[in-house]
Amino acid sequence: xxxxxxxxxxxxxxxxxxxxxxxxxxxxxxxxxxxxxxxxxxxxxxxxxxxxxxxxxxxxxxxxxxxxxxxxxxxxxxxxxxxxxxxxxxxxxxxxxxxxxxxxxxxxxxxxxxxxxxxxxxxxxxxxxxxxxxxxxxxxxxxxxxx
Amino acid sequence: xxxxxxxxxxxxxxxxxxxxxxxxxxxxxxxxxxxxxxxxxxxxxxxxxxxxxxxxxxxxxxxxxxxxxxxxxxxxxxxxxxxxxxxxxxxxxxxxxxxxxxxxxxxxxxxxxxxxxxxxxxxxxxxxxxxxxxxxxxxxxxxxxxxxxxxxxxxxxxxxxxxxxxxxxxxxxxxxxxxxxxxxxxxxxxxxxxxxxxxxxxxxxxxxxxxxxxxxxxxxxxxxxxxxxxxxxxxxxxxxxxxxxxxxxxxxxxxxxxxxxxxxxxxxxxxxxxxxxxxxxxxxxxxxxxxxxxxxxxxxxxxxxxxxxxxxxxxxxxxxxxxxxxxxxxxxxxxxxxxxxxxxxxxxxxxxxxxxxxx
Numbered sequence: 001x002x003x004x005x006x007x008x009x010x011x012x013x014x015x016x017x018x019x020x021x022x023x024x025x026x027x028x029x030x031x032x033x034x035x036x037x038x039x040x041x042x043x044x045x046x047x048x049x050x051x052x053x054x055x056x057x058x059x060x061x062x063x064x065x066x067x068x069x070x071x072x073x074x075x076x077x078x079x080x081x082x083x084x085x086x087x088x089x090x091x092x093x094x095x096x097x098x099x100x101x102x103x104x105x106x107x108x109x110x111x112x113x114x115x116x117x118x119x120x121x122x123x124x125x126x127x128x129x130x131x132x133x134x135x136x137x138x139x140x141x142x143x144x145x146x147x
Numbered sequence: 148x149x150x151x152x153x154x155x156x157x158x159x160x161x162x163x164x165x166x167x168x169x170x171x172x173x174x175x176x177x178x179x180x181x182x183x184x185x186x187x188x189x190x191x192x193x194x195x196x197x198x199x200x201x202x203x204x205x206x207x208x209x210x211x212x213x214x215x216x217x218x219x220x221x222x223x224x225x226x227x228x229x230x231x232x233x234x235x236x237x238x239x240x241x242x243x244x245x246x247x248x249x250x251x252x253x254x255x256x257x258x259x260x261x262x263x264x265x266x267x268x269x270x271x272x273x274x275x276x277x278x279x280x281x282x283x284x285x286x287x288x289x290x291x292x293x294x295x296x297x298x299x300x301x302x303x304x305x306x307x308x309x310x311x312x313x314x315x316x317x318x319x320x321x322x323x324x325x326x327x328x329x330x331x332x333x334x335x336x337x338x339x340x341x342x343x344x345x346x347x348x349x350x351x352x353x354x355x356x357x358x359x360x361x362x363x364x365x366x367x368x369x370x371x372x373x374x375x376x377x378x379x380x381x382x383x384x385x386x387x388x389x390x391x392x393x394x395x396x397x398x399x400x401x402x403x404x405x406x407x408x409x410x411x412x413x414x415x416x417x418x419x420x421x422x423x424x425x426x427x428x429x430x431x432x433x434x435x436x437x438x439x440x441x442x443x444x445x446x447x448x449x450x451x452x453x454x455x456x457x458x459x460x461x462x463x464x465x466x467x468x469x470x471x472x473x474x475x476x477x478x479x480x481x482x483x484x485x486x487x488x489x490x491x492x493x494x495x496x497x498x499x500x501x502x503x504x505x506x
Contacts, residue, residue, distance in 0.1 A: 048442040049404060049435070056435045069498060079496035084442070086478050086504040087492075091441055094471045095378035105506050134434070 006060035006126040008035045010119070011050070013043045015073035016108045017065025023112030031116040032123040035063070043067070044077025048088045051102060058135045061101045061126035063118070068106040078106070100129060153339065154319070155347035157329040165210045165286050167329040168267075168318050173203035174345050175237050181263055185224065186239035187213050192282030194275055197223055199236075208282075211239045211267035212320050214289045215278040219451045221247035221396035225257035232261040239318075241269040243302075243451035245311045246484020247396040250447040253491050256399045263341065266311025266334075268320040268356075270294060271303040274456065290325040293359075296366060302452020302465035305371050307364040312485050316341065322359030376467045378437060384460040385437070387430040391454035391464055397444045404443070405436055437464075441471065446492045447483045448472040 012018040018039045024031060040046055043066030054062045064085060066078040082104065089099035103122050107115050157174075159167040175181045187195035189208040197220045200206050221244050227236075240248065245266050251257040270289040277298070279285060296304050311317055315338035319330040330353050333339040389405070392398045404410070410432060421427040450472050452465025476482055478501065479492040 047404075049439040052438045052442065053435055056432075056438070076496060079498070080493065082501050082504055083479070083493060083496055086501045087446065087475050088442055089504060090475050090478060091438065091445070091471060094376050094474055095438070095441075095467070096376070097379075103506050104504055 004127065004131055006034050006123060006131075007058065008032075008061040008063060008119075008123060008126060009054040009059045010035050010037045010063040010065060011043070011046050012037055012039055012065040012107075013067060013073075013077070014039055014041045016067035016071065016106075017043075017115065019109035020065070020107040020111045020115040023109065024116045025112075027112050029112060029116040031119040034123050034126075035119050042072065042074050042077035043081035044072070044074065044079070046081060046084070048084050051085075051088060055097070055101060055132065056134060058132060059101075060129075060132045061103070061122055063122055064102070064104045065107050065115075065118075066104070068108055071108065097134070098129065101126065101132065152352065153333045154350050154352050155331050155333060155342045156350040157331055157342070157345065157347045159329055163283075163287055164290055164320065164323070164325045164327070164329065165212060165283050168211055169206050169209040171318070171329055171331065171345070172209050172237065172239065172265075173206045175263070175341070176201070176203045176206070178344055180341055180344055181235045181237040183234070184209070184237045184239065185220075185227070186211060186237075187216070187220075189213070189282040193280045194278065199227070209239075210283050210286055211241070211265075211318055212270050212286050212290070213283075214270050214272050214285050214294060215275055216241070216272050216453075217275060218394055219247050219396040219453045220244045221251055221257070222399070224248055225251045225396075225399065228258045228260075228262065229256065231258040235261045235263060237263040237265055239265045239267060240311070240314075241267055242308045242311045243269070243306070243449045243484075244396075245314055246308065246449040247447075247451060249312070249484045249487050250397055250449065250491075251399065252487060254397075254399065254447065259487075263316075263337065264314035266314045266317045268311075268317065268360075269303075269306075269309050270320060271296075271299040271306075271309075273298050274300050287325065290320065290323070296370075300452050300465060301455060301463055302450055302469050305367050305374065305452075305466065305469035306450060307367040307371075308450075308484075309363050310360055313487070314338075319353055319356055321363070322355035322357075323353050327353075371470050371473060374466055374470045376470050378467055379434070381462050381467075382433055382437060385433050385462060386460060387433055387436065388459060389436075390457040390459065391462075392440055394453045394457035395444065396451065396453065397447045397449070398440070404439060405432075441468070445472050445475050446479070446481070448476075449484045 072078040085104045092099040159170040161167045161170045183201045186209045188198040190196045195213040315335045317332040450469035455465030
């Protein structure tokens with residue numbers, strides 16, 4: 001049986017973290033192919049519903065990337081994102097899910113190296129944590145989430 | 148109760164405490180302090196109906212302490228006050244209703260112009276299905292002998308806010324002798340003036356009230372610390388009726404995320420998913436609904452537990468929300484409904500905060 005390869009969804013803000021990811025690409029920095037990127041204009045535009053949805057639909061990890069505090073292209077979107085992700089992680093922990101499957105990090109447009117390293121770090125973490133239990137048949141039988 | 152709380156005795160010849168409270172409210176109309184009073188009334192004995200009365204006689208069955216509630220009146224009051232009242236109305240609410248109302252005011256769904264806001268101590272409520280259906284007799288029993296914690300709705304067992312946070316007046320009841328005179332606390336200048344207009348006289352703070360309230364709050368916090376909030380095991384019987392959302396006083400969105408086109412799937416998508424996953428159980432997105440609703444409104448959740456009361460399949464949502472709201476609101480040093488001035492957690496932010504979330 002093939003070893004478990006996590007599926008990571010990364011929500012990246014257009015101006016900083018996505019540009020950082022792009023820089024990793026142009027600099028030919030290797031990072032895990034487990035990551036699937038979704039570009040948004042701002043981390044503050046990310047409704048927690050989409051992070052939850054990724055987890056519920058089988059993503060093993062969800063990464064949220066934004067500009068460093070003070071550098072948000074829209075001034076304060078990342079501050080809102082930080083408050084939302086704090087809330088989301090508290091809720092996940094409270095209801096019996098794993099908040100460690102969600103990661104928030106600030107990555108600027110010039111931090112291509114940091115992006116690649118972060119993706120490696122997060123993928124390794126999720127690989128150690130194992131498959132998202134929400135997609136395990138046992139949990140699915142208890143709820144409507146299908147395997 | 149702050150150091151400058153002023154308590155008043157309202158003279159009434161009515162025989163029971165709830166009737167004295169009703170008499171007090173009727174006087175507001177008779178003396179022309181307000182043009183209408185909104186308060187739960189025993190229209191029939193099965194459950195009190197939140198009633199808007201302009202005739203003092205209609206308030207004969209008013210009962211602010213009824214140990215049962217069909218819904219949280221805050222959303223009804225938002226409906227009433229959305230465009231602002233042009234005439235003075237007294238609004239009588241229990242703590243969770245006042246707190247939800249404050250959140251709705253901050254969410255720009257309700258307005259307090261021309262409102263004389265009267266809170267009432269809450270004796271706790273039992274589930275509607277367990278209520279004996281004997282109207283005010285139940286209130287009299289609950290005043291004589293406090294309702295056993297185990298008989299209350301989960302949210303009431305977990306409630307550490309039995310006394311309304313603010314407003315103009317609070318009609319006291321906790322720890323009081325049911326044969327005593329009606330005791331009303333003035334919470335604002337307007338409240339004080341109202342009591343003086345009604346010839347109420349200043350009196351000492353009721354002896355056992357603070358102690359009774361503190362004990363109830365301690366019990367609630369102790370219970371919250373050991374309550375299991377694992378949601379996953381409970382959702383198997385969720386039918387996605389959306390009652391919890393519809394009855395929640397805070398959920399006000401005319402178009403909810405869940406009934407919008409954001410989650411409107413075509414038949415081809417369903418078939419593809421069923422093919423990819425092997426099978427697809429309907430309705431889809433149940434866990435997504437609950438987690439998203441929680442993320443969307445828990446910052447303003449007052450723990451009233453009406454979500455649980457509304458659930459046709461007895462999912463103990465009230466228990467889960469009552470505990471998780473504490474954890475979430477603590478992140479921002481916030482308590483929903485504690486104050487009208489305190490900004491909503493998602494409308495403010497600080498440059499340096501929540502560093503534990505940044506990795």
